Amino acid sequence: MMGFIKNTAKLPVIYGLIGAMAGYLLLHPAAMFIHQYYYNKTLSWEFLRVSFSREHLYMSFYFMALSALAGVLFGIHPQRMSRLLARVKRLSITDDLTGVYNRRYFFQRFKDELERSARYGRQTALLMLDIDYFKHYNDIHGHQMGDSLLKKLARLLSISIRQPDFIARYGGEEFVVVAPETDREKAVKLAEKLRAAIEKHPFLMRESQPDGKITISIGVAVFPEDGQTVDEMVSKADAALYIAKDLGRNKVVSG
Structure with a gap:
């Protein structure tokens, strides 16, 4: 039973970690870049320093959490679909009453x-x-x-x-x-x-x-x-x- 739980939890955790890293390293800097260009009408590498500064740390956590959630959901969905398809296939080849093949x-x-x-x-x-x-x-x-x-x-x-x-x-x-x-x-x-x-x-x-x-x-x-x-x-x-x-x-x- 524990092995089953570990296997089913592994994919959402991996996708969640990937999502968190993507949120911290990509989405948050991208948001700061857009913010800088929209308000200052200039392009510079300053947005990278600002993105990872202490005062914007809470924003990086926000994007990390959002991306991690998206990753977890993305990891769970294929598993649910896989189980659903396996169930449909099993039902299509078995007899409803006896449970043996039809x-x-x-x-x-x-x-x-x-x-x-x-x-x-x-x-x-x-x-x-x-x-x-x-x-x-x-x-x-x-x-x-x-x-x-x-x-x-x-x-x-x-x-x-x-x-x-x-x-x-x-x-x-x-x-x-x-x-x-x-x-x-x-x-x-x-x-x-x-x-x-x-x-x-x-x-x-x-x-x-x-x-x-x-x-x-x-x-x-x-x-x-x-x-x-x-x-x-x-x-x-x-x-x-x-x-x-x-x-x-x-x-x-x-x-």
């Missing part, structure tokens, strides 16, 4: 990952998952409880994935996980890990579900075997997800 960012980021994988000859996995019987849960407990379930599930998934992976809300109760540099075997292991983590978690009102617990079904697709483009990969993972549903839910199926 669908638009997923398509953009996944496209970049596939291009990188193609360039370096690497595999990338896509996991598409859906909450089993979510409509049943929502109808019984209401939308607020449904939203709470989505948020808790998103947090649990976020802490269960690996560092290079990222998660996004695809829509409704569907989420996607992109796992760079991951082959089919590792992708299925990751999917099973996520499935088990959700199944074991003590979600509120889980006993009201048909299986007595909150579960997810997951479809897995791996680049480049299952698709060369974003649309092909999404289609393959979605098809595998539907097979997992047909097999009784709470399952992982690889395309």
Whole structure:
């Protein structure tokens, strides 16, 4: 916290000191020069001696304070703008409800990952998952409880994935996980890990579900075997997800 305060205060202090020096060495002498020329109609170096004399010291302090204030404000403004822009950017790529990445960012980021994988000859996995019987849960407990379930599930998934992976809300109760540099075997292991983590978690009102617990079904697709483009990969993972549903839910199926 102290480091953050020091970093945010550094720029205004620097600009304030620069402003104070500019006020003392430039603005105050310039004001005295204009004053001399306006009243005496003469030009001489006398204004420099007068500017830094004791009787005009208060004026130099006035210009120093004014310029320092301007410097501080100038130093604060870029920081506030930078934080505001960072906040706007963060909001534009995250899902309002769950806080994970949104669908638009997923398509953009996944496209970049596939291009990188193609360039370096690497595999990338896509996991598409859906909450089993979510409509049943929502109808019984209401939308607020449904939203709470989505948020808790998103947090649990976020802490269960690996560092290079990222998660996004695809829509409704569907989420996607992109796992760079991951082959089919590792992708299925990751999917099973996520499935088990959700199944074991003590979600509120889980006993009201048909299986007595909150579960997810997951479809897995791996680049480049299952698709060369974003649309092909999404289609393959979605098809595998539907097979997992047909097999009784709470399952992982690889395309």
